[in-house]
Amino acid sequence: MDHTEFFNNLKAGDIARLYLFYGQEEYVKEQALAQLKDTLLDGAVRDMNMTVLDGETASVDDVLACADTLPLFGGRRLVVIRNYAPLMGRGADTVDRKRLVDYIAHIPEHLCLVFVCRGDIRKNTALFKAIGKYGAVVDFAQLKDKELILWIRTAFKRLGKAISSQDAQYMAMMAGSELETLVHEIHKVADYAGEARVICAQDIDAVVTRISSANIFKMVDAIGQKDVDKALYHMNELLESGQSPIGMLSMIARQFRILLQCRLLLDKGYSAREISSQLKLPIFAVNSYINQLKEFDKRQIVEALRHCLQSDLDMKSTSFNQAMILERLVLSLKNNGI
Numbered sequence: 001m002d003h004t005e006f007f008n009n010l011k012a013g014d015i016a017r018l019y020l021f022y023g024q025e026e027y028v029k030e031q032a033l034a035q036l037k038d039t040l041l042d043g044a045v046r047d048m049n050m051t052v053l054d055g056e057t058a059s060v061d062d063v064l065a066c067a068d069t070l071p072l073f074g075g076r077r078l079v080v081i082r083n084y085a086p087l088m089g090r091g092a093d094t095v096d097r098k099r100l101v102d103y104i105a106h107i108p109e110h111l112c113l114v115f116v117c118r119g120d121i122r123k124n125t126a127l128f129k130a131i132g133k134y135g136a137v138v139d140f141a142q143l144k145d146k147e148l149i150l151w152i153r154t155a156f157k158r159l160g161k162a163i164s165s166q167d168a169q170y171m172a173m174m175a176g177s178e179l180e181t182l183v184h185e186i187h188k189v190a191d192y193a194g195e196a197r198v199i200c201a202q203d204i205d206a207v208v209t210r211i212s213s214a215n216i217f218k219m220v221d222a223i224g225q226k227d228v229d230k231a232l233y234h235m236n237e238l239l240e241s242g243q244s245p246i247g248m249l250s251m252i253a254r255q256f257r258i259l260l261q262c263r264l265l266l267d268k269g270y271s272a273r274e275i276s277s278q279l280k281l282p283i284f285a286v287n288s289y290i291n292q293l294k295e296f297d298k299r300q301i302v303e304a305l306r307h308c309l310q311s312d313l314d315m316k317s318t319s320f321n322q323a324m325i326l327e328r329l330v331l332s333l334k335n336n337g338i
Helices: 003-011 026-040 060-068 098-104 126-134 145-158 165-175 179-193 201-207 212-224 228-240 245-267 272-279 283-295 298-317 322-335
Strands: 018-022 050-054 077-082 111-116 136-139
Touching: 003 026, 003 136, 018 026, 018 126, 026 077, 026 111, 026 179, 050 060, 060 077, 060 098, 098 126, 126 136, 145 165, 145 179, 145 283, 165 179, 165 201, 165 212, 165 283, 179 201, 212 228, 212 245, 212 283, 212 322, 228 245, 228 322, 245 272, 245 283, 245 298, 245 322, 272 283, 298 322
Parallel strands: 018 111, 018 136, 050 077, 077 111
Antiparallel strands: none
């Protein structure tokens, strides 16, 4: 199941005795665990009826000992095992662990056993298959497209602010799609806006810590608009933030490669949604690339990639200052009609 189904089940009081939480979206995963704890355990003794084990070091005996401990004053007991080694691909599926597999087939009514794994997991183990059979496996995948935009708008709404879908997309472009980072940035924007109820792009630009790809996007945008001063401003902003010139060059080349891919797919009649699926990019990002294509034709994009290749060779084969090579690249793109 996904996180939406989990939260719906929790709201309806449908709580399993066994869970496995995994996936890339750590913020929602931790929210799910916190809400499970709030729903399952009584306030007075909740901490005494919850145990958290480090799955990197916990033995099967440790897990079973905690699982077999009865809850105080009745009710339920919650046992959380974080990053259990066999599920994380760091340990063999040994005979000893068969005891745990056998145990979860008969979990007592008082127990809720939750394996919480960071990122992806190993799915070819007997333990994973047993959890899927006797419990609930919840995939906390990163939010995408409309789901992410809705989440951003809802987060602002909880702070008494409104934001349009377009500006929420801009927020995602600037701050990224990692929710833990977005929560921090959303609070910054809301505080900056003060008494204003509606959040706009200017508020976002004023305070959001932009991810590197966002600054690269703005720099390429400035190149397309023949605004070399603005392009150099964004370049220097990235350098001052600690980005390496060779890393920035790689990101600039990636930007132009994506633009070329979008251009070729558009020429074949692909829709924005189809391009999103083909390139595995969020739809709002694809729409931004398509909009940026208004500044470049196919010849200019190919020429830009050729300049990027030459700059890469210069950085790796000469003793020239890499930041100067990057500045020369920006100037050459503008001067060559890019």
